Amino acid sequence: MSATRYxxxxxxxxxxxxxxxxxxxxxxxxxxxxxxxxAALDAVRNGQAAAALVPIENSVEGGITATLDELTTxxxxxxxxxxxxxxxxxxxxxxxxxxxxxxxxxxHPAAQPQVxxxxxxxxxxxxxxxxxxxxxxxxxxQEGRYDAAFAxxxxxxxxxxxxxxxxxxxAENAQTRFxxxxxxxxxxxxxxxxxxxxxxxxxxxxxxxxxxxxxxxAVRGVNLMLIQSRPTGEGIGNYCxxxxxxxxxxxxxxxxxxxxxxxxCPNVRFLGSYPRAGVTPDEVGALRTGxxxxxxxxxxxxxxxxxxxxx
Amino acid sequence: MSATRYxxxxxxxxxxxxxxxxxxxxxxxxxxxxxxxxAALDAVRNGQAAAALVPIENSVEGGITATLDELTTxxxxxxxxxxxxxxxxxxxxxxxxxxxxxxxxxxHPAAQPQVxxxxxxxxxxxxxxxxxxxxxxxxxxQEGRYDAAFAxxxxxxxxxxxxxxxxxxxAENAQTRFxxxxxxxxxxxxxxxxxxxxxxxxxxxxxxxxxxxxxxxAVRGVNLMLIQSRPTGEGIGNYCxxxxxxxxxxxxxxxxxxxxxxxxCPNVRFLGSYPRAGVTPDEVGALRTGxxxxxxxxxxxxxxxxxxxxx
Numbered sequence: 274m275s276a277t278r279y280x281x282x283x284x285x286x287x288x289x290x291x292x293x294x295x296x297x298x299x300x301x302x303x304x305x306x307x308x309x310x311x312a313a314l315d316a317v318r319n320g321q322a323a324a325a326l327v328p329i330e331n332s333v334e335g336g337i338t339a340t341l342d343e344l345t346t347x348x349x350x351x352x353x354x355x356x357x358x359x360x361x362x363x364x365x366x367x368x369x370x371x372x373x374x375x376x377x378x379x380x381h382p383a384a385q386p387q388v389x390x391x392x393x394x395x396x397x398x399x400x401x402x403x404x405x406x407x408x409x410x411x412x413x414x415q416e417g418r419y420d421a422a423f424a425x426x427x428x429x430x431x432x433x434x435x436x437x438x439x440x441x442x443x444a445e446n447a448q449t450r451f452x453x454x455x456x457x458x459x460x461x462x463x464x465x466x467x468x469x470x471x472x473x474x475x476x477x478x479x480x481x482x483x484x485x486x487x488x489x490x491a492v493r494g495v496n497l498m499l500i501q502s503r504p505t506g507e508g509i510g511n512y513c514x515x516x517x518x519x520x521x522x523x524x525x526x527x528x529x530x531x532x533x534x535x536x537x538c539p540n541v542r543f544l545g546s547y548p549r550a551g552v553t554p555d556e557v558g559a560l561r562t563g564x565x566x567x568x569x570x571x572x573x574x575x576x577x578x579x580x581x582x583x584x
Numbered sequence: 585m586s587a588t589r590y591x592x593x594x595x596x597x598x599x600x601x602x603x604x605x606x607x608x609x610x611x612x613x614x615x616x617x618x619x620x621x622x623a624a625l626d627a628v629r630n631g632q633a634a635a636a637l638v639p640i641e642n643s644v645e646g647g648i649t650a651t652l653d654e655l656t657t658x659x660x661x662x663x664x665x666x667x668x669x670x671x672x673x674x675x676x677x678x679x680x681x682x683x684x685x686x687x688x689x690x691x692h693p694a695a696q697p698q699v700x701x702x703x704x705x706x707x708x709x710x711x712x713x714x715x716x717x718x719x720x721x722x723x724x725x726q727e728g729r730y731d732a733a734f735a736x737x738x739x740x741x742x743x744x745x746x747x748x749x750x751x752x753x754x755a756e757n758a759q760t761r762f763x764x765x766x767x768x769x770x771x772x773x774x775x776x777x778x779x780x781x782x783x784x785x786x787x788x789x790x791x792x793x794x795x796x797x798x799x800x801x802a803v804r805g806v807n808l809m810l811i812q813s814r815p816t817g818e819g820i821g822n823y824c825x826x827x828x829x830x831x832x833x834x835x836x837x838x839x840x841x842x843x844x845x846x847x848x849c850p851n852v853r854f855l856g857s858y859p860r861a862g863v864t865p866d867e868v869g870a871l872r873t874g875x876x877x878x879x880x881x882x883x884x885x886x887x888x889x890x891x892x893x894x895x
Contacts, residue, residue: 349895458893476873485803492796492803492844522891529840531890532883533803536874543890562787563847572843579842579854580833582769584660 278303279453280313280322286408286428292356292451293326310339317454318348326356330450331383336501341515344454344544345472345503352470352545353461354453359446362388363426363436365411370420372437375399379410380423388423390443408432450550460546463521465554468498470544473534474505474513483514489533490518493526494561513540519557521546525569526560589614590764591624591633597719597739603667603762604637621650628765629659637667641761642694647812652826655765655855656783656814663781663856664772665764670757673699674737674747676722681731683748686710690721691734699734701754719743761861771857774832776865779809781855784845785816785824794825800844801829804837805872824851830868832857836880837871 279299282289283306290306293299305322307313313325329340344350362384366375375396380388382403392399402419404410410422411432426436475482490497499517520527522543535541549557563572578584590610593600594617601617604610616633618624624636640651655661673695677686686707691699693714703710713730715721721733722743737747786793801808810828831838833854846852860868874883889895 351893351895457895459891460893488799488803492799522887528887528891532880532887533874535883535886536879537872538874541886543895561848563844563849568847569843572846575846575852576833576839576843580770580839582662582771584662584768584854 276323277301278305278322280305280307280316280325282310282313282327282406283307284406284408284412286411286425286431287406288358288360288425288449289326289328289451291425291427292328292358292449295356295358296326296354296453310337311343314343314347314350314454317350317456324353324453324455326451326453328449329355329452330499331360332444332446332448332450336499336515337383338503340452341472341501341503345513345515345542346506349457349542350454351457351460351543352452353455353547355468355547355550356451356453357448357550358451360387360442360449361426361439361447362407362423362441363429364421364438364441365414365424365426365429365432365434366421366437367414367417367433368435370437372396375420377402377419378421378423379404379413379419381405381407381410384423387443387447388441391441395438452547460522461548463523463546464548466549466552466557467519467521467524467546468549469518469520469522469527469531469546470515471518471531471534472513472515472542472544473538474540476537476539485537486514486534489537490516490530493530493533494564495520495526495530496558515544525566526564529569587634588612589616589633591616591618591627591636593621593624593638593717594618595717595719595723597722597736597742598717599669599671599736599760600637600639600762602736602738603639603669603760606667606669607637607665607764621648622654625654625658625661625765628661628767635664635764635766637762637764639760640666640763641810642671643755643757643759643761647810647826648694649814651763652783652812652814656824656826656853657817660768660853661765662768662771662854663763664766664858666779666858666861667762667764668759668861669762671698671753671760672737672750672758673718673734673752674740675732675749675752676725676735676737676740676743676745677732677748678725678728678744679746681748683707686731688713688730689732689734690715690724690730692716692718692721695734698754698758699752702752706749763858771833772859774834774857775859777860777863777868778830778832778835778857779860780829780831780833780838780842780857781827782829782842782845783824783826783853783855784849785851787848787850796848797825797845800848801827801841804841804844805875806831806837806841807869826855836877837875840880 279302310327316322407424411424411428414422415432496519501515502512505511590613621638627633628636718735722735722739725733726743807830812826813823816822
């Protein structure tokens with residue numbers, strides 16, 4: 274049954290699987306590893322999976338372009354949930370291997386910037402080669418192709434390895450953000466700590482076009498949490514922007530900003546409104562004066578009175 | 585009958601009277617000169633007159649503060665019409681006076697910047713003294729108190745004077761704008777070439793407060809035609825702003841900008857939407873992309889679909 278199946282970026286033993294298992298409903302779903310982000314999202318598009326969990330943003334490297342590009346093009350999908358996972362690596366080795374034995378190491382390329390300083394200090398002469406995923410790197414160590422792999426500590430048991438060193442990370446609080454993506458449907462109701470994702474295409478590239486885009490948010494007091502430009506594939510200089518904004522599409526200030534963008538931009542794709550991971554409504558910053566739903570309703574009443582001359 | 589009575593800034597023979605007589609309905613109204621702008625507007629407030637014509641903006645000197653302040657405070661009034669009048673002065677003298685006889689000249693203080701250069705060239709030694717109005721200056725010449733008065737040529741006959749020199753003006757196209765003010769009522773329908781006047785109070789004087797005010801207009805593509813700061817009378821640094829914007833309060837872009845101001849500012853007073861004098865709808869500049877009423881309706885439909893997940 275596709276409704277009970279969740280796809281994720283595999284193979285088994287990736288950080289993505291760990292992130293997926295933090296969702297309560299994962300316990301009652303069949304979790305299916307896929308070979309790539311496009312494969313995971315296509316499984317949702319063609320109905321083989323109800324949803325897919327994929328990484329979308331890395332606190333060290335920024336937006337994950339494969340995921341952004343997949344959500345920007347093709348049949349529309351929507352984001353329903355996000356998961357934040359602190360990323361710390363373990364150095365996995367075959368049992369008995371000592372640090373001085375290690376001549377070659379491997380991991381997914383995204384891991385490298387997060388372990389670079391540690392390697393320079395502790396394995397200055399080891400040779401790095403990239404693997405298709407961190408889990409795949411562990412498998413290659415199991416097979417004897419490399420001496421060690423950087424991966425999640427949880428991957429050790431799966432591949433018969435042992436963690437020689439744990440808690441390796443260059444940036445404090447290195448996190449990866451994952452999103453649970455499904456076919457388009459009505460978003461869940463606002464929680465008071467929500468995020469809205471959209472992709473915005475700029476029209477003619479006149480000076481100030483990006484500023485105009487940002488002003489649509491700023492003038493309604495909507496904070497942006499991520500803005501990432503991506504080429505549209507229609508030639509140099511043609512960009513679209515993936516934007517995460519604070520708030521829910523049902524919040525008046527967010528809805529008004531999105532309508533403003535829809536009016537001035539050739540295309541806007543709504544990617545979903547969903548609860549912010551790791552943030553409670555109490556922790557959300559105060560709204561700018563005049564941007565609550567009540568403020569919008571009061572202003573609308575005032576306009577109606579003014580239009581009638583009841584000033 | 586007050587409904588048939590229009591007040592204006594007198595005395596008889598002022599530019600204001602000439603401006604009032606350009607309105608077709610003036611022919612069927614009793615026209616009542618008042619001694620000051622506040623007196624003319626109070627006649628409307630207390631029901632003695634249906635409307636009052638008063639000067640509000642001078643193309644040489646800018647906003648006319650007495651009128652702006654009167655519209656900003658007290659019982660609300662609204663503007664229903666504007667009249668533009670080209671201002672050229674005549675030098676009025678008692679019959680027989682020659683230019684070389686003139687030792688003293690008078691006029692309303694607002695006339696001085698418009699005749700200053702002409703006086704320096706032609707009457708370098710004459711002494712200027714201000715009068716309560718240009719018409720009053722003419723009366724004082726008639727009484728022999730001054731040798732000459734700058735006033736409208738039309739005032740000569742009223743005061744038994746003759747125009748010694750005509751078409752005196754320092755600035756090409758010097759114009760004064762007059763507004764017809766009445767008690768609050770529903771504005772007339774948009775004509776396609778309209779203007780909207782508001783007074784906006786800024787709240788706490790944080791850096792960027794004025795910019796935020798301007799952005800509410802700019803982000804909806806609403807051009808401003810006049811912005812004039814006025815002290816609120818509540819201490820140094822407390823200002824309100826009289827603003828004329830292009831468009832009608834029934835235009836979506838104008839209504840949205842006004843609602844935005846109403847949300848972020850402690851007070852906004854709507855002073856009316858009315859046809860622009862001397863401009864036809866054909867002559868109005870093109871709207872910025874995405875700011876027509878249809879664009880607003882389309883964006884609203886798109887938002888409703890997105891909120892339902894129909895992307």
